[in-house]
Structure formats: C-alpha cells, structure tokens
Amino acid sequence: MNVPTNLKYTASHEWIRSESDGTLTIGITDHAQEALGDLVFIELPAIGRKVKAGETCAVVESVKAASDIYAPVSGEIVAVNEQVVASPEMINADAYGHWLYKLKPANAADVASLLDAAAYTSAVGEE
Amino acid sequence: MPHRRDARRNLSGKRTDGAKLTNGFAVFCRLGNALLKQTPLNTVHRAAGARMVDFGGWDMPVSYGSQIEEHLAVRRDAGMFDVSHMLAVDIEPRNATEAKENPNGVAGEGARDFLRYALANNVDKLTVAGKALYSCLLKPDGGVLDDLIVYFLSENRFRIVVNASTADKDVAWLRSLIDERGAKLTLTPRRDLAMIAVQGPHARERVWAVLQHRNAEAKAATEPLKPFMAAEAGEYFIARTGYTGEDGFEVMLPSTHAIEFWQALAAAGVRPCGLGARDTLRLEAGMNLYGQDMDETVNPLESGLTWTVDLVSARDFVGKAALLAQTPTRQLTGLLLEDKGGVLRARQKVMTWAGEGEITSGTFSPTLGASIALARLPAGVVAGERAQVEVRGKALAARIVKPPFVRHGKRLLASIKEKPL
Numbered sequence: 303m304n305v306p307t308n309l310k311y312t313a314s315h316e317w318i319r320s321e322s323d324g325t326l327t328i329g330i331t332d333h334a335q336e337a338l339g340d341l342v343f344i345e346l347p348a349i350g351r352k353v354k355a356g357e358t359c360a361v362v363e364s365v366k367a368a369s370d371i372y373a374p375v376s377g378e379i380v381a382v383n384e385q386v387v388a389s390p391e392m393i394n395a396d397a398y399g400h401w402l403y404k405l406k407p408a409n410a411a412d413v414a415s416l417l418d419a420a421a422y423t424s425a426v427g428e429e
Numbered sequence: 430m431p432h433r434r435d436a437r438r439n440l441s442g443k444r445t446d447g448a449k450l451t452n453g454f455a456v457f458c459r460l461g462n463a464l465l466k467q468t469p470l471n472t473v474h475r476a477a478g479a480r481m482v483d484f485g486g487w488d489m490p491v492s493y494g495s496q497i498e499e500h501l502a503v504r505r506d507a508g509m510f511d512v513s514h515m516l517a518v519d520i521e522p523r524n525a526t527e528a529k530e531n532p533n534g535v536a537g538e539g540a541r542d543f544l545r546y547a548l549a550n551n552v553d554k555l556t557v558a559g560k561a562l563y564s565c566l567l568k569p570d571g572g573v574l575d576d577l578i579v580y581f582l583s584e585n586r587f588r589i590v591v592n593a594s595t596a597d598k599d600v601a602w603l604r605s606l607i608d609e610r611g612a613k614l615t616l617t618p619r620r621d622l623a624m625i626a627v628q629g630p631h632a633r634e635r636v637w638a639v640l641q642h643r644n645a646e647a648k649a650a651t652e653p654l655k656p657f658m659a660a661e662a663g664e665y666f667i668a669r670t671g672y673t674g675e676d677g678f679e680v681m682l683p684s685t686h687a688i689e690f691w692q693a694l695a696a697a698g699v700r701p702c703g704l705g706a707r708d709t710l711r712l713e714a715g716m717n718l719y720g721q722d723m724d725e726t727v728n729p730l731e732s733g734l735t736w737t738v739d740l741v742s743a744r745d746f747v748g749k750a751a752l753l754a755q756t757p758t759r760q761l762t763g764l765l766l767e768d769k770g771g772v773l774r775a776r777q778k779v780m781t782w783a784g785e786g787e788i789t790s791g792t793f794s795p796t797l798g799a800s801i802a803l804a805r806l807p808a809g810v811v812a813g814e815r816a817q818v819e820v821r822g823k824a825l826a827a828r829i830v831k832p833p834f835v836r837h838g839k840r841l842l843a844s845i846k847e848k849p850l
Contacts, residue, residue, distance in 0.1 A: 337480075339705065340497045342793040343772055345821075361821065363772045365496050365793050366705055394495075 303423060304332040306398055310413065311422035312374050317398060318416055325380055326405045326413065330362065330371065332397040333426055338364040341390035346382040346403055353377065353405070355412065360402055362390070375412035377405045468513035469623045469684035470691055477701060484704055485594030485720075487514040492703035499706035500795045503673050504838050507629035508702040509694055514593035517619040517666075517681055518600060520544065521586050538612035540585045546746050547606055548579065549729060551739035555581035561657045561670055563737055566591075566599060567748030571728035571755070575599050576719050578670060580659050588666070590624075592719050606747070622666075623687035625680045627699055628710075630838060632677035636667075639693045651678065672707065674714025674836045709792050712801060715763060715832025721775060722761060722789040722803050728752060731805065733761035733832070759805050763832040764788065764816065765842060766800035768825040773802035778819040779827070783807035788818065796835045797842070803832065 305311070310318040315334035319327040335341065343363040353359045353373040360371035381404040386392055392400045407413065417425060465488035474481065479490035490511065492499060502508045520540045544552045550564035560581050566574040575595040580588045591599045600618055607614050627636050633651075640648040647662035651669075654660055656676075659668035666681040682690060695701060708718070715733075717723055723732035730738065730752060740752060766773050773791030784807040791802035806816070812831040817824040830842055 339480075339492060340495055343769075345771070361771070363793075365709060365772075365795070366491070368772065368774060 303426065304398075305419045305423050307419040309398070310374075310416035310418060311425075312372065312416060313422070313425045314372050315426075316371060316374055318374050318413070319401075320413060321404075324406065324410060326374070326377070326407055327401045328371075328374060328403055328405060329401045330393065330397055331422070334369075335394050335397040338362065338367060338369060339394075340365050341393050344387050344390045344393075344402070346384075346387060347379045349379055349382060351379045353379065362393075362402075371402065373405065374416055375405070375407050376409065377407040380404050380406045466514070468511055469687040470511045470513060470625075473688055473691055474511065474701075479701075479703060482704070484514065485592075487593055489514060490701075490703040491705045493701050496703065496705040496709070497795045499700060499702035500709050502700040503629045503675055503702060503706065503710055504796055504835070505630070506700070507627060507632040507635050507677070507698065508700045508706065509632075509691070510626040510628070510702050510704070510707050511624075511691070512626050512679070512707075513623040513684070513687065515624055516591050516593065516596035516600075517622055517624070518589050518591065518603075519586070519617040519619060520589065520603075521615055521617070523613045523615045538610055538614070540587050540614055543607065543610065543612050543614055544579060544587055545744055546610070547603060548577075549738045549746060549748060549752075550579075551742055551744065552579060552581070552587070553742070553744075554739075555579070557581070557658075558583055559654075559658045559660055561659055561668055565723075565729045565734060565737060566602070567729070567746075567752075568725060569747055569751060571730075571748045571751035572725040573719070573723045573727060573729060573732065573734075574602060574725060576717065576723070576734075578668075580666075580668065582661065588619075594720060619681075621684055622681045623684040625682070625687065625691060625694070626671055626673075626677065627680065627694060628671045628673040628675045628677035629699075630676060632675070632699070633669075635694060635697045635699050636678050636680065638697050639690065643690075643693070672714075672716055673710040674716070674833060675710075675838065708790075709795060712790055712792050712803065713794050713796055713833065713835035715803070715834060717761070717803070718790055727759075727805070728755070728757075730755075730757045731759045731761065733803070758808050759786070760808050760810075761789065761803055761805050762810070762812065763830040763834060764791075764802040764804045764818065764827045765797075765830050765834070766802075766818065766825060766827050768827075770823055770825045771800070771820040773800045773818060773820070773827070777802075779804050779806060780817045780819070780824065781806055781810045781814070781829070783809040786816075794834060796838075797840060801834050802827075 315331045345361040347359040355376045357373045358370040359373045474490040479493045482491045548564040577589045577591045647665045650660035650662040651667045654669045668679045671677045777788045779786040786806035788802045788804045794801045814829045816827045
C-alpha cells in the first residue's frame with residue numbers, strides 16, 4: 303500500500319500535508335482512490351468557509367459511489383484545486399500529487415492528533 | 430411515501446445515513462470471506478488482482494483495474510464477464526416415457542404448457558429450436574419475482590437462466606407451481622455449469638478463434654446463429670445473447686473447463702471485465718437490473734417491461750388477472766443529467782410536472798460522458814420533457830429520455846454532443 307511517511311492521515315482516508323505558511327493541504331489517499339475506482343465528479347467547498355473537524359466539506363463521486371470528504375481539523379478553507387474538478391481522473395493516476403483544498407487550521411496544535419503513516423496503515427488493515 | 434435521501438458514504442464505503450445498503454455492491458469488502466459463494470473462476474479473478482465484492486452472497490470481481498476502460502473495451506472490441514453466479518435450470522419431463530407420450534406438450538402438462546402458464550411472456554413465440562425469450566416471472570399479484578431468459582432447446586425441453594440472488598426462491602416457486610398443477614416435470618438446477626459472457630463488436634470472432642482448436646463442432650454450430658438464438662454442441666451451450674447492448678455470446682460450459690476457456694479467451698485478446706462495467710453497460714443499453722429497477726413490490730407494466738408481457742392471447746398466466754385489473758400510475762423511463770453537480774444515483778428524488786418519482790439506477794455513462802439513470806416517474810410524463818433531480822439538497826436539471834442510451838457502440842440521444850470513442 304502506498305502511504306508516504308511525510309504526510310498525516312485521517313481514518314476516513316484523507317491525507318494532510320503541513321505547509322511552511324501554516325496551512326494544511328488535503329487530498330484523498332491512494333487506498334481511497336483505488337477503492338472508489340474511476341472518479342468522475344468532485345465538489346469542493348467555498349473559499350472562506352469555516353469548517354469544524356469532521357464536518358463534510360467536499361464530495362468525490364466515482365462511477366460506482368459518492369463519498370463525503372471530511373475536514374481533518376477545524377479551520378478556514380483558503381484554496382481549492384479547480385484542476386481536479388475539471389479532471390477528476392487525475393486523482394486516480396496520482397492521489398498524492400493532486401490536492402483537493404487547503405485549510406488554515408484554527409488551532410495549529412490540532413495537527414498532532416492526526417494519524418501518521420504507520421497508524422493509518424494499521425487503521426486500513428482493520429477495516 | 431417518506432422522503433429518502435440518496436445513499437451517502439464516507440470514503441470507507443460506510444453509509445452515513447444509517448439506511449439499508451441498496452446500491453448493488455459495497456465499495457469496500459473484506460477479503461476472503463469464507464461465507465461467500467465462489468464461482469469456478471474465483472481463483473483466476475483473485476490471481477488477476479481483481480477487486481472482489483459481496484454480490485448477492487457471491488464473491489465476485491467488480492473490476493480488474495479501471496472500470497471505465499473495461500466498459501470501453503466492450504463497446505469497442507471485446508470483453509468477458511464471469512456470470513457463473515447466475516443459475517441455469519433445465520425443465521424436462523420426469524422420464525423418457527412421458528416425453529414420448531407427450532412430444533408436443535399438448536395433452537397434459539408438458540414443459541411448454543407449464544411455462545406458458547408460469548411466465549408473463551408467451552413461450553409460444555418460441556417456434557424454432559434454440560430460440561431465446563426474455564420474460565418476467567410474476568407473483569399472482571403481478572409483482573416481479575425475477576426476470577429471466579428462457580431457451581427453447583427441443584419440444585418439451587427448456588432451459589431458463591435466472592438471477593443469482595433470486596435463484597433459490599425461483600426454483601422453490603416453480604416447484605410449488607409444478608406440484609400445484611400436477612405437472613410431471615422435473616427441474617434441474619445446473620450448478621455444474623459455468624457461464625461466461627463474451628461481449629463486444631469483436632466478441633464472436635474471438636470465441637470462434639478459441640473454439641476452433643477445442644470444440645470445432647461448437648464453432649460450426651454458432652457461426653450461423655442469429656441474435657437471440659442458441660446452439661448446443663457437446664457439453665457447450667452458446668447463445669447469441671447478452672446484457673451490454675453489444676453483440677456477443679453467452680457461453681455455458683462444464684465448470685471444470687471454465688478456467689482454461691477463460692484463459693484462452695484472454696490470450697485471444699478478450700479483456701476480463703467486472704460487474705462494475707457490466708452495470709454501466711446494461712444501464713447504457715437501457716436494461717433493467719432485478720432488485721434495483723424492479724422487484725416483488727412493482728409489476729412489469731410500471732417497470733418499462735410492458736413489451737415482455739403478453740396480455741393479448743387467450744392464455745392464462747400467473748399474475749395476468751392482477752395486471753388486467755389495474756391501470757399503471759407509474760412508468761420506468763430514462764433520465765439524462767443536463768446540469769453539472771454530481772452523478773445520478775438510485776433513490777434520488779425526481780420532480781416532474783406530474784408529480785414526484787424516484788431514480789432506480791443511476792451512474793456515469795462512460796460512452797456519453799454524462800450521468801444517466803432509469804427512474805420510476807408518474808404516468809403522463811413523456812420523453813423530451815424536463816425534470817429536476819434532488820442531488821445533495823440541490824435541484825439539478827435533467828431530461829426525460831427513452832432508453833436505450835447506447836446500442837452497438839452508437840449514442841442514441843441526439844441531444845448529446847458527439848465525442849470520439
């Protein structure tokens with residue numbers, strides 16, 4: 303399973319990268335894209351929207367199913383990736399190379415509560 | 430009717446609204462579930478790295494990689510599906526003496542007489558040996574127990590092919606009908622057979638290429654076959670039928686031959702395809718899926734299947750009185766999503782001028798590059814009219830269309846912009 307060690311994760315299959323400006327970049331894991339299959343539609347949140355940890359803030363749809371994407375921590379949406387909206391299949395090709403949205407966390411310390419690669423790998427194994 | 434939201438899942442495939450799973454298959458499935466039934470090709474699917482799912486109690490491949498690529502392989506070239514979870518059932522006289530005394534099924538209850546009563550379509554349309562007929566199996570109240578293909582093998586010998594999840598129920602129902610009528614017939618479930626559907630514009634030539642070294646008799650017998658005809662050759666039964674809207678064969682063969690035949694087809698350039706592609710192909714072809722587009726709670730007249738019910742001839746059949754006594758208030762029709770904003774899915778609410786309806790099957794059509802659906806809508810709405818579909822709280826514009834959406838690789842909706850295949 304492809305789980306880069308420089309990223310953080312949620313048990314709901316989002317990956318999170320901490321940027322030097324304090325924002326978080328969020329995408330879906332390779333395991334998630336593989337399970338969903340060919341992605342055909344992505345809906346992203348409005349920039350400026352304030353979200354709570356665990357709140358649904360995006361939707362990805364594959365040929366077979368629709369799935370909610372959750373905010374990993376509380377914060378404000380500061381950017382969305384329109385490229386993946388135009389070509390959702392990019393995520394199937396490279397799940398870690400294409401992000402969905404960027405979030406400015408309300409509390410920078412919340413990031414510590416996210417899963418590391420080893421914890422995510424074992425969480426997937428228990429599903 | 431209570432308002433039901435469309436199925437929502439998190440990325441783990443767990444439903445977030447607590448409703449019963451209705452969408453054919455779960456996105457994630459634990460591997461190696463010993464409780465699931467396996468087809469003779471199970472080890473081949475697993476060795477190929479297929480994503481396996483619980484499909485009606487069977488451990489089946491949903492795809493071997495990209496579902497869209499599998500779909501397009503069938504539209505452009507040739508693909509194959511393991512459909513051994515479906516069940517063939519032979520219907521014959523109980524012994525040879527009865528068959529001899531009753532060669533035409535006229536005196537007493539032969540296989541044809543029995544099926545004339547048991548099925549909603551009329552087996553008297555089957556006048557040439559090898560001919561196939563699509564039919565519903567109805568309850569006395571007109572509800573659909575199953576849909577099936579019946580093959581006329583020889584007078585007094587018929588084969589039906591039924592859905593996997595309903596197979597046990599169907600056999601029990603047919604046996605009770607045989608007992609009730611005192612028919613001297615025997616039903617033989619053929620779990621000894623594997624079933625491989627080879628579909629696509631080049632499907633038949635690939636099958637022949639494989640048969641010429643293995644079963645030359647079967648190749649010769651299938652070369653002149655017209656659509657919806659079948660031939661028996663040795664232990665092989667090959668029908669020019671399918672569930673994709675493309676040409677091709679459905680091959681029944683001894684399960685002990687299945688792996689070798691599958692591998693020979695793969696070597697001949699036939700792409701293995703999973704149930705995911707099978708679902709998008711059949712939906713583009715405007716074909717119903719039992720359990721999703723119709724079930725015991727609806728009748729065929731409200732399921733787009735009026736063409737399969739013979740209410741004209743004098744014959745009686747199970748469910749006939751109930752169908753004659755009612756006027757359909759709903760119809761099954763096609764929808765094409767015109768707005769962006771998501772994918773049409775089963776259970777989404779549809780708003781029309783004549784009232785509300787519901788999507789029964791929805792997906793993204795790889796051939797059209799747009800979302801399509803089958804929906805049960807109020808009687809009175811017609812193709813060409815607009816409707817709105819509730820997707821995640823938004824009302825998206827859709828057009829009511831007459832299925833099929835795609836047939837023999839061709840887009841059938843004029844309103845859809847052509848894009849090269």
